[in-house]
Amino acid sequence: MITKLNHASIFVLDQDSAYDFYVNKLGFKVNTDAQMGPKGRWLTVNPPEQPDLELTLMAIDEKMMFDKDSAAKMRELVAAGTFGFGTFLCDDMLATYEELKAKGVHFKKEPTHEFYGFSAVLQDDSGNWFSLSERPK
Amino acid sequence: MSEQEFQKLYLYRRIVQAKLFIDTHSAESIDAGDIADEACYSKYHFIRTFKSIYGKTPHQYLIAVRIERARALLETGMPVTEVCLSVGFDSLGSFTGLFKRRTGLTPSAYQRDKLARTRQIAAAPLAFVPGCFAAMYVRTQNSNIREAS
Secondary structure (H helix, E strand, C coil): CCCCECCCCCCCHHHHHHHHHHHHCCCEEEEEEEEEEECEEEEEEEEECCCEEEEEEEEEECCCCCHHHHHHHHHHHCCHHHHHHHHEEEEHHHHEEEHHCCCCCCEEEEEEEEECCEEEEEEECCCCEEEEECCCC | CCCCHHHHHHHHHHHHHHHHHHHHHHCCCHHHHHHHHHHHHHHHHHHHHHHHHHHHHHHHHHHHHHHHHHHHHHCCCEEEHHHHHHCCCCCCCHHHHHHHHHHCCCHHHHHHHHHHHHHHCCCCCCHHHHHHHHHHHHHHHHHCCCCCC
């Protein structure tokens, strides 16, 4: 029986820049930063209140998951903002929105009330987007 | 957003600025009064609003930020006394007490555990990576990295 999601991958254009975005801007915690030989870097972060969920900031690496053409296409698609990876939850939408704006995070959609809740859409430094929702009170 | 929310947003902007002020100046000796000045608020109203948003008073939040910074510095191997002063605590005793209350470990025990983990990661990185990825890595890289034992 499946019990939990413990790793999910986000494909990023540059791991150093993604580190800065997820750690210094979003406030995530570094879980594992492991150099594996000269090319591979296994970099995972946890959302602040989820130490058992690791988001892997995965380089789009020609040698690992992609061949050369696929890697180039994948980079192009990521940069174009094609992929949405999930929903982040916050306690207070307006405070979170203000803080992330002040830190230079780009919002694809400002906070609005939808039938499913108070939500916005933010974009990481590569182009991947996430919904941001306020935890129902 | 509704009109009411725009007004709220304006108030929030000042509270958020205060929070960012704490983030930026946490290593300095600041108190809630300084921060309320920064947010152009009466101290009482400021502390109450801050707590309603962040779940902590500005002072509690400041301590939490310092402890988080301390964790990061301890992980680099910086000596405990130096960490204590760098993050803004004056006394090693109060730093140790606050750190232990929050993390369950003294700063030196925390540092010992983290540095041991860092050494393990460097020695056998594949032990810290999910098996499927590790297997793929070994297959594709033809590397001499030691597999997890």
